[in-house]
Amino acid sequence: MRLNVKHVTRYSFDTPARGLVQTHKLIPSTCGSQNILSWTVTTGDAIRGAAFRDSAGDMVETISVRGPVDELVIEVIGEVETVDLFGVLRNYRETVPPTTYLRRTRMIRPDTALRELSAAALEGLDGDSALNRAHALARAVNEAIEYVPGATEEMTTAAEALAGGKGVCQDHTHALIAVAHAADIPARYVAGYLHSGEDAMGEASHAWAELYVQGLGWVGFDASNRCCPDERYIRLCSGYDAQDAAPIRGIMNAGVKEHLDVSVAVMSQYQQ
Template identity: 90%
Template sequence: MRLSVKHVTRYSFDTPARWLVQTHKLIPSTCASQKVLSWKVNTGDAIRGAAFRDSAGDMVETISVRGPVDELVIEVTGEVETLDLFGVLRDHRESVPPTTYLRSTRMIRPDVALRDLSVTALDGMADDSALNRAHALARAVNEAIEYVPGETGEVTTAAEALAGGRGVCQDHAHALIAVAHAAEIPARYVAGYLHSGGDAMGEASHAWAELFVPGLGWVGFDASNRCCPDERYIRLCSGYDALDAAPIRGIMNAGVEEHLDVSVAVMSQHQQ
């Protein structure tokens, strides 16, 4: 499938910022399931700094802006050809060992309820395949947390989302990582795009989890949609949690209040 993306992030400031620095992970992953046909990240008058591929295989670029500045617009446009590999991440170069992703953070730390959910989901599956066990965890998260926008926020933890029983793709990804960790399965957060076509849960800017399955490697699981990522998905980057995998992170001088507006559109070639 050929997908086009237009992703605009607009920061406006109540008082002009004297300076700001950002780290971007806005270039799609290099892997067998997707081929970048064209891609451009426009940051206006920002000064581009270091650009490199990190140990997790993600492209990272830094920018800085010298003030005073009252608005920053980041526009991402591009086209990617995608292939359905049933969620398996192939030909993705990284040097981080999978066991690194057993590390916990505040967002994904499993509490008693998450550990119980993990145990219940895997009950009777001790002799089953690692892939089937991973699918069982994803189904359990989907059934335990109803997809309802507006019930959670950026800092909601996996434990809080499970306790509330409602959430969005970020919460599903966090909870799936947590229950995987409870079962001693390496898992990580993935940020990307989804061509929903009105049939899938989630916005165009989407998130899911990858679990490490012996014999296959990293396999993606979208608990929100009860599926593995297919040709509708574009993978951007990964991390321990949503904060670590954020496509845009930044700092600025103290005392400035920012307002954020984001618009994302993902279309298939036949829609254009």
């Protein structure tokens, strides 16, 4: 499938900021399931700094803007050819060991309820394959947390989403990572794009989890849609949780009120 992406992020400020610095992870991953045909990131008058591939395999670029800054617009336009590898991350270069992703942050720390959900999902599967156990965890999260847009907030934790029984793709992903950690399975947060059409849960800007499956390596699981990422997905970057995997992170001088507007469109040119 050939997917076209247009992703515009607009920052505006009530009073001009003296300056800002941002770190971007806005270039899709280099891996077997996707081939970048064209990709452009425009940052207006920003000064573009270092660009490098980090130890997790993500392309990172820094930008800085000298003040006064009233507005910053970041525009991403690109085309990617994708293939379905059944969620398996192939031909991906990283140097950190999988066990790094057993680290627990506030967003993904498993509480008693998440541990119980993990144990219940894996009950009777001790002799089953690692892949089937991972699928069981993803199904359990999907059944425990109903997909309801607006039901949670940016800083809602996995434990809070499970307690409320409602959430969005970020909550499903955090919860899946948490139940995987409860079972001592390395797991991480993936940010990317989804050509959702009419059948999929989620917006064009999407998130899912990758679990480390013995014998296969990293495998993606979209608990919101009860599937593994296929040709409808573009993998952008990863991290411990949504904050760590954010495609755009930045700092600016304190005391300035920021307004953020984001629009993302993913269109399919053709299907194979």
